[in-house]
Amino acid sequence: MPPLRRVLLLAASAFVLAGCTPGPPDEIEAAAEAVRALPGVADVAVTRTFGPEPGQGNFGQRSETAPSTVRVEVTLDPHAAGEAAGSAHRLLAGAARDVDEDENITVTSDFVGSGLRVGAGPDTAAEVVADAVEDGDELLAAGATTVSLGLGEGNGSDPLAATAHVTAAAPDDLVDVAEAADELDRRAELEAPGARYRSGAGVPDVDTVRLLVAAAGRPGVQDATYLAAERRLAIQSDAASGAQSLADLRRWLEAQDLATVDAPMAYTVLDAGYAETTGWVSGAEPPAHSPGPAGGATPWPDDPAAPDCTGQDLELTLGVVDSAAGTRGSSVRARNVSGRPCAVENVPDLVFENATGQPQGNVTVRPSEPGAVPARVVLPDGGAVLAPLLWHTMSTANDPDTTTTVQVTPVPGADPVPLDATTDGTPATGLDILDGAEVRVGPWTQGD
Structure with missing residues (x-):
């Protein structure tokens, strides 16, 4: 197993007055001292940096709620990495929760080193951190170059809820890494050159x-x-x-x-x-192909009595844009906010508009994959479906009119909903879906 170096980062905001630079909160300093005494801990370093108060420059008076960052770097013995990481997180996250709430402190943690990064919030159980570190070590031992896991909100106390983002030096290494992830029952996305x-x-x-x-x-x-x-x-x-x-x-x-x-x-x-x-x-071409749930998840139960979703039943968002081999991929996500189950069975209608609100010309919309037909999906209250998007990269030289808004009609009869295509995981300049683009759009499928 390669040598490991773990780092726990604690992000916090606390007061700072013009002309002085306070040290870390006493609670964090005390916890850092306790971490230094833990078996398996080789070293601990604590630093603090400050950012400007909103509306202020880098200099000048700041209020008591001006943001600051406390960084606690914990170097661990690789032979007790998981256990030591869990113990360190328990002490430091507990101390962060004890800091005065009036200081508007938020806390995150990252354990990193030798290719491993595990991020956790203060509400993440120490056992979850320890298990994630141990799983990361197993994936590295199987041939991964880097392993990154985020254990933030939404994962609860399930140590397997987070997806590991794994890279390897060569494609052949991905097979051994996949076998390790399968044995660990760890969700993972894998990447190697090509x-x-x-x-x-x-x-x-x-x-x-x-x-x-x-x-x-x-x-x-x-x-x-x-x-x-x-x-x-x-x-x-x-x-x-x-x-x-x-x-x-x-x-x-x-x-x-x-x-x-x-x-x-x-x-x-x-x-x-x-x-x-x-x-x-x-x-193996199916006679009428209906995509299944994303990621092979267990399908939601069908409810023949569930009504069709209306436009008001669905909250729409655009997914993060991903790029590979001259193509870009994203998705439209629709979450059921109606308070009851409802059903969809269609492909959303999309119109791509530039910054002046004009539709892009000559855009061809085709099925995302051959033979795909919509399946009826009954969304439980709070459940989400997604419709995948795929298009070829297009040149944005000479400042063409990029797509800054996508008008989405989620179900027949609904009013179009404008989605901003310049924020939340999309390029600030908009999508390179220009005049003459071909966009592949899939039917609604079960998301989460």
Whole structure:
């Protein structure tokens, strides 16, 4: 197992007056001293930095609520990393909760070192931190280069609720890492040069990772990405249209013994000119394909009596934009806020507008994968569905009119809802969906 170095970062805000620089709160200093005495702790360093009060510059009077950051760096013995991390988090998070609430303190923690980063909030159980560190060590030992986990709000006390974001030096290393994640039952997204496994917050399927790695090594393949939420393998080739290597690649994909008509997997292959060919892995084309829940989650129960969702029943947001091999991906998410179950069975209608509110011209909208048809999904109260988006990157040189607003009509008969495409995980300049773009949109599928 590689040597480890863990760091616990505590972010807090406290008072600072012009001309003076207070040290860390006494509660944090006392906890740091206690951490120094823990078995397995090699070193502890505490630093504090200050930011300007809102509306103030870097100099001048600050109020007692001006933000500051306390950083506690804890170096641990690698042979007791998980246990020591849990004990350190228990002491430091407890101290952070004891700091005067009037100081407007927020606390986060990051354990990092030798490729590992585990983030946690003050309400995260110490046992969860310890388990996450131990899982991270197992993934590193299996061949990962870096492992990052966030244990923030929404994960509760479940040590397996967080998704590990894992990188490796080469695609071949991803198979051993996937096997380790499967044995740990740890949700993980995997990435190596030329190969990406987007798990959709699920445990990686080892056989699919093997297929991804093998596809990444085929002649002419520059990049291979598996999108679990769509059950689709997206491949970028450097071969020209009509090249023999493209025909060989498609035959190879359709000859694999993996997918079935009951569990189909689509593929898309882009040639050097970004012309796309679609098909089905293992040649298993379903007669009428309906995408399943994102990440292979257990489907929500059907309720034949549930009414159709109306536009007012759904709260809409845009997902984070991801990029790979000349393409971009995102999603539209709809959460049921009606207070009762309701059902959707359609593809959302989208209009892409520039900063002046004018629709982008000549935008072609097509299905996200071959054969996809909407399935009826009954959303429980608070449940969310997502519709995946995929488009080719487009040049934004010479300041073209990018898409800054997406008008979304979530269900038939609803009023369009404008979503800002310049915030919350989308580029500040907007989406590079310009005149003449082709956007692939999938039907609503179970999200979370």
